[in-house]
Amino acid sequence: MGERIIELKDIKKSYGQVYALGGVDLHVDKGEVVGLVGDNGAGKSTLIKILAGAVKPTTGDILVRGKRVPNWNAAMSRSAGIETVFQDRALAVQQTITWNIFMGREITGPLGFLRAEKQRDEASRLMREIGFTSKVFGPNSIVGQLSGGERQGVAIARAIYNQSDLIILDEPTTALSLTETAKVFHFVEQVRAAGRSILFIGHNIHHVYDISDRFVVLDRGRVATQITKKELGSAEALIKFMEELAHPKELTEARPTEGLTA
């Protein structure tokens, strides 16, 4: 496999007494699409927020291209070439599409003044590039006027600017129409074809299975398994594995012997 873009080692995150993550190892190599799956409360969102630098882990190391990085934060994550499309999309809805795309990474000229024209042209190019085009909205449109899919388009456009090495997509197809979902999948294929990596988080196992090369299954704050598509064989095998995680065999078999039924 190619270069290791990012690696998390023994990441723990606790909120008071509660462990959201209890020692997770995760890595993403160049050019691969990793599917991160797990039940609600497995720690998927916490894990990607740590990757994006939005949440600090309690303990554990973060390695970027093999080098340990202390005091990891959101700005460092972005400058390391990691872009995240958050589940809630992280958009400022009263602002323009352009300002949303360039927030935190503004194109500025002398004295920190914005290069408004350049930003607007780049925003319009990015939106066209991912296929979210319309005569109805332009780069100066307010994000609050857009539909859910169009807002997702803005979040994705923001992620592909700068040719980032790894794009994290947190449940990008939730609440999207079929055509909008197809656009997101098309986008994932484009990114893979360009030799860049994706970490795809999803609830719909079929969606995740179709586009991922490798799967990481999280269960109650731990990695239950890491498995490639070849080893797995089919989406059904992944679903079966996750069902067994949720309802362990011993438990279901143990019940009749307790005399509760029969």
Added chain:
Amino acid sequence: MSTIETPESGEPTNALLDADAVRRFADGKHADQSKFRRFLNRNRPALGSALVAVLMLAIFFAGDPTVFSNWNIYRAVLIGLPVVLFVVVPLVFVVTVGEIDLSFPATIGMTGWVFALVVQAGYDPFVGFAAAILTGLVLGLCVGWLVVYANLSSLIATLGMNFMLRGLIQINTEGKSIALSGLQNSAAYKLFASQAFGIPVSFFWVLLFIVVCAMIYNRHRFGLRVHIVGDNPDAAQQMGINVRLVRLQTFAFVGLGAALSGVFAVFINYTWWPTSGDSYLLPGLASVFVGGTAPWGGIGTVIGSAIGAFTVSFIQTGVVGVGLSGFYVQFFYGLIIILSLLGHRWNQIRYR
């Protein structure tokens, strides 16, 4: 630059116009508007507050044409107006970032005091000016620290600071004012507080201040971040913006504006009073909202709020000039505030 292939990199096709898009097209929110309509749309709050100001002037003029065709009544307002404007404009930044600052009146008092003390001690007024600005910045940072890093509510913490700073002034001066008799002869006075073409020079300075601040608000990285943080602080943080720093900077900015106010207030009367700035608390705040800055954060207008400050400042002069007794002033304050807010509320759509 890009390596991503697009299936249809050309013109947008009609196939991409879904039902939702058609609805918005029908609503007239499409991108292909004329430049004039785009300008109107983007500056709705500012134009609204300009309309309020014009209406108010028209009503006063109709009430007593002879009084209101005399330039002196406008000059009287223009002399006091800069003091308010220097602090209203930074307040727009604080409100846009999603906070409030009620400590500025005491900061005006404190910075004016520092200026008066330095000048009284025999230093050049320019030195006093610099000292006042430094004081304003430090006080702004203190207030900001309480809100941003000590996590206090900005409403309560800044109110507390206002009382505390004013109290410090009262304790130390025991209510005595400072008269600076030599101030009129200084070069600083000529530069900042004399008259040119029948207009107070301070008005030109505050106009420059407004223009620079409006550019920072609309076209500078700092202004962009102020908008984003006020709109969605979580998104700002996730995208690598230092949310706390941006918030702290807006409070420091109010401190700076209050220092300018404090010094200009002393220039007007060559005297500093221990109550200096106190009377600006409510009119100053009202101006921000009368001007069209949204109380919920994320959007606002520097120009509009500056016009709002003119409207609010003019009410007192106008009511008396039109021949009503001073008892009507508060009523008209309230009326203008409520009517403006209703107008802006109807004018702005709040997206969530």
